Amino acid sequence: MKISFVGIGLMNGSLSLDLQRIYPEAVIQGISRKETTLDRALELGLIHQKGRIDQLTDVDWVFVSIPVAAIASSLPTILDNVGENTMVIDFGSTKAAICEAVKNHPKRNQFLAAHPIAGTEFSGPDAAIPNLYDGKTIILCEAEQTRSDLLPRAEKLLKKLNMVVRQMSSLAHDKHIAYVSHLSHITSFMLGKTVLEKETDQQNIFDMAGSGFASTVRLAKSSPEMWMPIFMQNKHNVLESLDEYISNLNAFKEKLESNAVEDLLTEMKNINKIGTILDRK
Amino acid sequence: MKISFVGIGLMNGSLSLDLQRIYPEAVIQGISRKETTLDRALELGLIHQKGRIDQLTDVDWVFVSIPVAAIASSLPTILDNVGENTMVIDFGSTKAAICEAVKNHPKRNQFLAAHPIAGTEFSGPDAAIPNLYDGKTIILCEAEQTRSDLLPRAEKLLKKLNMVVRQMSSLAHDKHIAYVSHLSHITSFMLGKTVLEKETDQQNIFDMAGSGFASTVRLAKSSPEMWMPIFMQNKHNVLESLDEYISNLNAFKEKLESNAVEDLLTEMKNINKIGTILDRK
Structure with missing residues (x-):
């Protein structure tokens, strides 16, 4: 088995750690704009070798985890270069623009649009951790457009990662995720x-901020x-969710x-019930 | 040693667990509006007996951890009833209105206004946990108004709890804490x-919300x-901080x-530095 990671930071780096455990025989290569990232990924054992975007014909899996604008612009080239049994999966946090970017590509059916609900606030190869995906939800969008022999292959792999698969349209994904993920990043930044x-006296933040503030920020x-590309x-x-938040x-x-x-x-008592909903997880 | 807890939920309940460890000989009584809370606190071993607000003359320490409006309205009565060597400390999250409520009380100098920067999102006696205060900051306000033999007694106890003492005026406290604590509660509720x-389909929150959203909310x-009484x-x-937040x-x-x-x-890169400031903790 040969796996190519396009982007080798938190998401793909963590995935590599898990896939190396599940498929110890797999040959793993990394592709990145930055040579230093690849060198660090080699050092950390996240990849076995450097790969090239124009040498993907014999690769079984290509996972694309880079900023979403770069996913949309790179996917057509990646698909141009893959072999006929290569499966390409992206892990971007938006789905509509990414599906749109390849909707007329002749190899569209070798692509699966996915969004794992997993991550941390850290990034880069050093942020990679094992079991990041264990027990987490992964949303697959427009999965009916993925070739019928390739989709089950992906589902089998996701099952081995112990992920919970949910399917929806890319439009529905982007609408819901704006509320439960993108908005909270903006509220936290602001x-x-x-x-x-x-x-201005940063010592005050240091001394007076408790765990509640740390969690919220x-x-x-x-x-x-x-x-930024996600927003x-x-x-x-995102603007719709922001409008509603500001109005509240x-x-x-x-x-x-x-x-x-x-x-x-x-009002606050009503909002309290979000605790019960989230704690069901 | 005799200790009275006025209110016996998360804050005083947790404090009781620590003080029972530090002062195993201490007799601990609880005072609450709700009989069921006292019964539960007895069951959990947070108190040894029920106390009464009009029987505090032989008590060494009175800790007041109830909603801040109730602190302001109860403190004068509590001070009326204490003996001449009783020390009264409140753990409210606001300080100006509380200091104001007792500023002309004849026993003002037996009171110390305090705000421990510690807590969880849970409440009630069942939320009490050991070591809640370990290594945390506690802000003392207008400490110069506390009797010079009593203040060092409090500082010694706080040291045994391994707390870091910081002093400031109640006005400065309320202004800063609006930004680093009160505001984040409102942003989270909203x-x-x-x-x-x-x-409206709560299953979507359940499935699509990741750890980032859970943390922010x-x-x-x-x-x-x-x-509510704190706001x-x-x-x-709080309104000033809200205005600035909404404007951002x-x-x-x-x-x-x-x-x-x-x-x-x-802008986002500049905001990233809050991570470095908070991680110094």
């Missing part, structure tokens, strides 16, 4: 910004190079200004 | 609200009875709408 602007450590590609849904904040503010204590208590 | 409103599980007591600072969100939105990619990238 919280970080607001505090940094106000607390954690995503503000995320890679801008990774997230841009999913702009329509304004309503809260007005209620607080007018001492509408009972209203706010009722 | 994120929860926005997602709950949009995702964690504080939305917090007790409304505890937090009200610190309304001026609107600016982000406008930049996204106008595809100001470079601007947003630079």
